[in-house]
Amino acid sequence: MLTLDKIYQASFALKTVIRRTDLISAPNINPESHIYLKPENLQITGSFKVRGACFKISQLTEEEKAKGVVACSAGNHAQGVALAATTHGIKSLICLPDNAPISKIEATKWYGADVCLVEGVYDDAYQKALKLRDEKGYTFVHPFDDEDVIAGQGTIGLELLEQLPELDAVIVPIGGGGLISGVAFAIKHLNPNVKIYGVQASGAPSMLNSIEHNKIERMGFVRTIADGIAVKEPGEHTFEYCRKYVDEIVTVNDDEISTAILALIEQHKLIAEGAGAVAVAAAMFNKVPIKGKKAICLVSGGNIDVTILSRVIGRGLQKSGRSYTMTIELVDKPGQLQHVSEIIARTGANVVSVHHERVSHTADINGCYLRLEMETRNQEHIDQIQYTLTAAGYKIIPG
Structure with missing residues (x-):
């Protein structure tokens, strides 16, 4: 069971592992609102994912640690699991889709994990990881549909309320839903008046579709530059938490995401990957009702492949009229x-x-x-x- 106590436990356990990222005022993102950025792209491993992975691995039994862990990821969870496992002296094997950015693949290896590249997207890597778990006896560290992982991500919600007590709204990226589940659970239990808005890429709206139809639905195809949230099917736990605690889910397209990446570079000297910029895109293009409100955009990651960065910037320049x-x-x-x-x-x-x-x-x-x-x-x-x-x-x- 996910509880507020478990999120506080995770916060305590992570104090010596993660960075407590500061809030950054961003008045030009949406001049009609009071926007702040939570730059988890500056987190260790360049993403919030290290929070959930580290807390999950800290909770393993000695027997589980001895057998090692397996995980699947589009890249950021991989690095979090690799770092956490290596820190605890545990063997880790990570299944990544073969189209994952080379920078993420190499970073995962650098943090000490073995890498298994799988043809397809995240969901194909997921099936391979489950097969290896059953064959080798590894502990599977789910990237989002695990309550220890969700509790680790929920530590961000605790930080947001401490850093901006008068907060009105939080805008959060959604892929599988682990991040928003933890953040929404923590914030709604401490201040239910705060609005929680989720953002998906228009080419991968699996959670939005599932919530609208009131059942978990699997998409046949996803396509977006936001590879970190290109998930075909949300998790069972995350679907329930989003249905209960998230006020609204919206989508942004690739041009809007590219414009947000460009704005973060030019205005705040921050590098965000596609998934990390969707919350900013939602604020920039008035996808959520935050006029006159104090809102935080969660910049969830910054591990963008530099080989596509120039193309993304070009799209952003066109979209913004530059x-x-x-x-x-x-x-x-x-x-x-x-x-x-x-x-x-x-x-x-x-x-x-x-x-x-x-x-x-x-x-x-x-x-x-x-x-x-x-x-x-x-x-x-x-x-x-x-x-x-x-x-x-x-x-x-x-x-």
Whole structure:
């Protein structure tokens, strides 16, 4: 049984293991609200997952410790289990999906675990881990549907109430639901007036679907840049805790997540992975009713693969109106490119790429296309550029 006492026990047990991450004021995330960040991306191993993993392993019997542990993960739970097991002198084997970021795979090995790569997504790694548990007698450390793990994650809820007693709302990422279950359980028992909002990626809304249909449902397919919360099916315990203690669950898409990652980098010098940025995305794009409220966004992890970071930033720049690509249909005669360039220069945009194409089966025989990529300030700036070019007689091709 999950109890408040167990969460306090976990808090005591973790005092010498984890970092107590500070709250960071983030006024520009949503100017109509009072937003704070809980940067668990700065936690040991770069994620909140170390809390639940360490508390779970601290509760094992000597016999269980002797046999070792097995776990499955998209990456962050893997590192938490690896660190906790190594700290206790326990053998650990981690099953990861073969599409997990290389950085997470290598970090898991660095913390002392053996790694088994499994074709597919998290749920496929989960089935492999259960098979190995049955074959080898390992103790399985579930990434979210275990009440010791949930209690460890719930220590965040205790910290939030201590750090901001006048708190109105907490916005929490949801994958399998372990984090929000622990946070919601702790906070609702200590201050039931605080609203708990969960956020899922629109490409992996397994908990949202399950809550809406009042039964656990398994998705056939999930796809999102937030790999840490790309879970096809919520847990039995977490489903019940979310149904009982979570006020609302919303979704954000990949473009919104990318914009949130970019905002955290630029405004707060914080690197968040996709799953770690969904709560911030929900606040930025007004997905939850927090106007005028004091709300905390839980930045759950920062283990993003640097090889995709530039692509994510590019998506974020486009979504926020900081990058814009347009195609203009021109008459193929001297001076056209110069005139377009002068107009854009007067608006204050910076052209970074130019592509001029004469031949096209869709163009007028005397026509050509000019595709420009430029740095812009925001969507209003883009609208100004479009209006100015159109007023000058140029035709902008949609899309």
